[in-house]
């Protein structure tokens with residue numbers, strides 16, 4: 001049985017949804033699934049890893065790993081890869097994944113594919129499907145002559161389900177001494193308590209059609225009712241209306257929620273690159289020819305200042321909020 005190592009990202013003591021998906025993908029494809037988690041509280045994740053199919057849970061429970069540091073994470077990951085020799089390594093295509101795993105690939109001679117949206121396990125080979133040219137076409141990548149095969153996968157690609165639980169055997173490792181060139185001195189958290197855009201099940205994005213920053217309140221009102229996270233187009237980020245961590249698109253975040261509501265967003269190709277993997281897309285725009293309608297599952301041609309309050313009110317009634 002091939003061995004797949006899954007790098008588990010976690011926040012506030014919970015495994016991130018994207019990592020749960022990876023554990024389940026490995027388990028559903030008959031892999032011997034090994035989970036890897038770092039940080040002083042990593043041990044508390046062990047049973048959740050096992051529930052998602054992990055046979056073994058490899059931990060480096062060191063407080064130096066509580067915040068991401070590329071050198072320390074690379075050192076810790078290298079130890080585990082050396083000891084477990086996995087055929088496949090899966091991680092999220094998150095900012096941590098995209099920083100850490102190219103370094104690991106360079107260090108260990110592994111092959112790497114990022115931004116995957118689907119995987120096919122074929123014996124000792126892994127094929128990864130990924131979008132190219134801002135989602136205009138798809139490529140299927142496979143590996144040749146590499147020590148192991150690393151795939152970074154986008155979040156929200158499979159529905160979570162119940163899989164056969166793994167044994168979840170704990171294996172603890174020590175952090176090797178590392179001569180650090182950089183030290184993280186402080187992490188300043190963003191003010192939003194909402195789920196991160198890349199993990200959110202419902203995203204409501206606003207564009208220049210909102211006219212000014214204060215009108216984002218209309219989106220936040222609807223988001224509060226639906227339990228959604230608010231995103232934005234680059235035009236409004238560049239205008240300084242909202243912060244860059246809310247930007248969806250080619251130079252922002254890639255999201256794939258169950259429901260994406262685009263409000264006053266034209267649907268430029270660079271915006272579509274970040275959200276066209278959404279399951280259901282609703283567009284609200286007063287221009288019937290706006291490109292966003294070509295991608296939309298449902299379109300509302302109308303003035304957002306009339307449509308949004310009505311929509312929020314109606315959802316409030318239906319959901320009893």
Ligand SMILES: Cc1cc2nc3c(=O)[nH]c(=O)nc-3n(C[C@H](O)[C@H](O)[C@H](O)COP(=O)(O)OP(=O)(O)OC[C@H]3O[C@@H](n4cnc5c(N)ncnc54)[C@H](O)[C@@H]3O)c2cc1C
Nearest residue numbers: 207208209233234235249250251252264266270271286304
């Ligand atoms: C290299 C590069 C990278 C880029 N990366 C990104 C990226 O990551 N993300 C991104 O979003 N963009 C990105 N862009 C910018 C992109 O090309 C567009 O300029 C941007 O997405 C437009 O934002 P917008 O849709 O909010 O604004 P606009 O294009 O101005 O669209 C506003 C829309 O609001 C509608 N509207 C106006 N008033 C109302 C109303 N009252 N009710 C309803 N609808 C209304 C209009 O009909 C229009 O369709 C990038 C561009 C480049 C060159």
